[in-house]
Amino acid sequence: MMSGELIYSNINFCETQKQSAGNISKAVTIREEDVTYSEVRTGARQQENAVQDTCSGDSSPPVGSKVVTPERGSQRVVLVTLVCLCVVLLVLSITLGVLYTKNMIDHQAEKARSEDLLAEMKYNLTAQKDLLSSEIQNYKRNLTEINKLLANVTARRCASGWEFFNGSCYHFSEVKLTWELSQYACIRDGGHLVIIESHQEQDFIRMKVGNTDITNSYWIGMTDNKAEGVWVWMDNTPLNNNIKYWDLNNGTGDSAYPEPNNCPPGENCAQMGRHCSVQISCWFDYGCNILSKSICESRSIK
Numbered sequence: 001m002m003s004g005e006l007i008y009s010n011i012n013f014c015e016t017q018k019q020s021a022g023n024i025s026k027a028v029t030i031r032e033e034d035v036t037y038s039e040v041r042t043g044a045r046q047q048e049n050a051v052q053d054t055c056s057g058d059s060s061p062p063v064g065s066k067v068v069t070p071e072r073g074s075q076r077v078v079l080v081t082l083v084c085l086c087v088v089l090l091v092l093s094i095t096l097g098v099l100y101t102k103n104m105i106d107h108q109a110e111k112a113r114s115e116d117l118l119a120e121m122k123y124n125l126t127a128q129k130d131l132l133s134s135e136i137q138n139y140k141r142n143l144t145e146i147n148k149l150l151a152n153v154t155a156r157r158c159a160s161g162w163e164f165f166n167g168s169c170y171h172f173s174e175v176k177l178t179w180e181l182s183q184y185a186c187i188r189d190g191g192h193l194v195i196i197e198s199h200q201e202q203d204f205i206r207m208k209v210g211n212t213d214i215t216n217s218y219w220i221g222m223t224d225n226k227a228e229g230v231w232v233w234m235d236n237t238p239l240n241n242n243i244k245y246w247d248l249n250n251g252t253g254d255s256a257y258p259e260p261n262n263c264p265p266g267e268n269c270a271q272m273g274r275h276c277s278v279q280i281s282c283w284f285d286y287g288c289n290i291l292s293k294s295i296c297e298s299r300s301i302k
Contacts, residue, residue: 157169157301158300158301159189159190159298159301162298163208164300165201165204166200166201166204167299167300168201168297168298168300169191169297169298169299170194170204170205170208170295170296170297171186171189171191171295171296171297171298172208172209172218172293172295173185173186173294173295173296175293175294176291176292176293177291177292178288178289178290179193179219179223179288179289179292180288182219182292182294183221183234185294185296186294186296186297186298189296189298191296191297191298192221192235192296192297192298193219193220193221193234193294193295193296193297194220194221194295194296194297195220195221195233195234195237195297196220196243196245197240197243199243199280202245202280205295206272206277206280206282207277209272209273209276209282209295210273210277211273211275211276211277211278212273212276213273213274214273214274214286216273216293217271217272217273217274217284217286217292217293218271218272218273218292218293218294218295219269219270219271219292219293219294219295220270220271220272220283220295221233221234221235221270221297222234222239222269222270222283223268223269223270223288224260224268224285225268225269225288228262228268229260229262231260231270244283245272245280245282245283246258246259246260246281246283246284247259247274247275247281247282247283248281259283259284259285260284260285261285262285266288267285267286267287268285268287268288269285269286269287269288270283270284270285270286271283271284271285271286271292
């Protein structure tokens with residue numbers, strides 16, 4: 001039986017009167033101080049009949065009966081339940097606290113490992129940077145030495161006053177002569193008026209010539225003296241249509257007359273210099289008898 005079914009009851013025991021013929025009636029009554037308390041366990045259905053009078057023929061309830069009602073037992077159940085809930089909540093709180101503390105410890109450890117790894121990476125990067133810087137400095141020193149050696153080799157390959165490029169030597173003469181006399185001067189110095197045969201050669205020469213006015217341009221070794229509009233180099237090699245750099249005169253007053261335009265008539269020799277600093281196409285035709293500077297070319301000394 002559950003403790004909620006515990007019933008305390010007063011039970012009065014009475015002796016029935018015994019009558020006999022000729023005898024005086026006697027009744028023996030148990031006094032209140034003779035009441036005996038008995039612990040009675042009974043089911044839910046029997047709680048309604050917890051107090052019973054054992055006196056035969058007497059249906060009145062016993063005097064001074066004391067009964068523990070079911071409400072008191074229910075209060076105990078609620079109290080026990082609340083205590084259990086409090087214990088469960090306490091256990092949960094302790095568990096959550098332990099898990100939170102463990103997570104915080106793990107997080108701090110992971111953070112420390114990440115910081116150590118980052119510091120190590122920074123150290124390695126710094127060391128690699130220093131190593132690369134040192135190697136770059138070595139390469140620069142080596143390149144400087146190589147350039148010096150190349151300069152010495154170039155100086156030996158080309159005569160004084162000539163510049164080496166891609167197996168040839170170039171002389172930019174400041175002496176102003178006609179196209180024909182300039183050609184003779186180049187031959188006298190061991191070369192000829194320049195013959196441009198590649199994009200790289202054109203770019204090298206134009207960077208040397210730069211942007212000049214018409215009076216300071218340079219003769220190159222090309223003419224159409226033999227047939228108007230048929231341009232050939234001084235060694236009679238025809239102009240390669242894939243390697244030609246005539247100025248189109250874009251953005252100028254002569255844009256309607258791209259080079260070579262033979263304007264005015266008699267412009268049968270080629271020069272370069274105008275617009276050379278801003279564009280690679282800077283050839284134009286010019287009068288062959290006008291005095292101008294020139295560019296000579298010769299093979300380098302092997």
